[in-house]
Amino acid sequence: MYRNGNNCHTTNLITPTDTKTELGEKKEMPTAFVLINTEIGSEEEVATELRKLEHVKEAYVVYGVYDIVARVEAETMDRLK
Numbered sequence: 001m002y003r004n005g006n007n008c009h010t011t012n013l014i015t016p017t018d019t020k021t022e023l024g025e026k027k028e029m030p031t032a033f034v035l036i037n038t039e040i041g042s043e044e045e046v047a048t049e050l051r052k053l054e055h056v057k058e059a060y061v062v063y064g065v066y067d068i069v070a071r072v073e074a075e076t077m078d079r080l081k
């Protein structure tokens with residue numbers, strides 16, 4: 001997902017979420033919670049670049065097994081993948 005050559009390992013957790021269409025109807029939208037490991041010291045840079053991507057709704061630097069958790073949404077499962 002990160003494009004400048006840094007080594008990142010990602011794990012995806014995909015779940016549908018409800019959104020509303022322009023007419024106010026509920027529509028299920030596929031969502032992935034992407035768990036990312038980055039090179040030491042590049043966490044903020046990677047999170048900042050992720051936030052610039054269209055389908056990334058949130059990206060947080062976290063502490064623990066993973067370095068970043070990103071929430072990604074798309075119109076279809078194919079687009080999400």
